[in-house]
Amino acid sequence: MINPFEILETINMIDHENLDIRTITMGISLRSCAGQDIDTVCKKVYDKITMYAKDLVKTGEDIERQFGIPIINKRISVTPISTLIDALDEPTVEKCVQLAKTLDKAAKAVGVNFLGGYTALVHKGYTKGERVLIESIPQALAATELVCSSVNIGSTRAGINMDAVKQMGETVKKAAEITADKNGFACAKLVVFCNAVEDNPFMAGAFLGEGEGECVINVGVSGPGVVKCALEKVRGKDFGVVAETVKKTAFKITRMGQLVAQEASRRLGVPFGIVDLSLAPTPAVGDSVAYILEEMGLEKCGAHGTTAALALLNDAVKKGGVMASGYVGGLSGAFIPVSEDAGMIAAAKCGALTIEKLEAMTCVCSVGLDMIVIPGDTPASTISAIIADEAAIGMINQKTTAVRIIPAPGLKEGDEVEFGGLLGTGPVMPVKPYLSDEFIARGGRIPAPINSLKN
């Protein structure tokens, strides 16, 4: 029999340390739904999603009950929708929005929490459909509740599409303005990527990449609270001990993800894709990545030393998790979404954590500038410049970076936005007042970087 202490350790992790499976995400290819007539395409898309995912939520709930492990979200990711838009007779914004509404309706019909894939991959150039889809993003996000959108504007192999960077700054701004009554909520469902991954189960950036199969199950694990509690037991010990403790904890967390992924895959009769071994915080007390960094000995997240602490954490999570799962993928690492993390919120409010420091942290963490609320009067070109900086970090360092930023209409530094649920509360953080408009207006492409002579 398994050791009683191990059994109680698992139960304690779930009951008191917020261990959970963050998401079971079903990837569904919509390529078979392409066609010239929008009404036919919408019908095919609705039918396919509701057929493939009809048992997803129930299966998730059954696993939850039988294993006693909370599964917070059940989600769907689909083929980048720009693929379908490109195949249409005459792509228009209205047709794009109609398709977005169809996705929303299908997501609601099967009872999932979010559906991702209102996406365009334009890191090197645009097709006609991609241009129209990006144009439609603000309206599509405002007209839907569960649809999430992402745009890939750069990659290590292609460089950065600065025309797309410019357009995305404007798109983010417009998405905020069009949902001004909800403090720019649409922007919480919109991510701008560099080096986007094809099997990410996390929102808002999930989509099913071109290299993926017909249907796949990807699982995202979470457990910042468990790591924090484990580190409490090794206070004052050196970093070798810290790294080892994080690794062991990540191993256990990931094993649980692997078990759930295999079980869900078996029950749904859908191939298992990957486990994304991420530390994804929630606004709940004790479920914060910032508190892990503070547990390492920093007075506040954002203090000097934060980047080093995050680098150790991110690396140790991967090392521990990789052995625990047959297939690791997605974003895999520590997330640092400001509004979704109680410790980050506190650090941002007291001024310890700034956008500049977050930018440095994104060089060593899993993704990028995430869920950051900035003043509503920030120019679109400044948002584009923030996106460009972040994309440059990803491009040069061969990693995924992203920007999910909310220019909250009418709000200024010191105000606060309540998004509710897992999205949390965002303090409005200051951005530099100096302009980048001429830089952004240049357009064109930043060439792909050299991959030797690394210094």
Place this chain on the structure above:
Amino acid sequence: MKAIVTVVGKDKKGIIAKVSTALYECGVNIVDISQTIMQDMFTMIMMVEFGAENVSVQDITNRLSEIEQEMGLKIHVQREEIFSSMHRI
């Protein structure tokens, strides 16, 4: 199918009797049992076995939740694989 039943709470008379009777009534066989007092808390861990076609984890959970409320305990019923996968390579 194998599952682990954990019972944690303030020690009092009749916990084992009630839990094992309920399990018996569900048609569940107790394979192994360990019991200890940790920090004044009664802690019992049982490995149980049952035919999945006759009874489900959910049925057992529902049945034991009555005892959970009546006696002020915390009872979990979880499939055994979650522990073996987490703690064994």
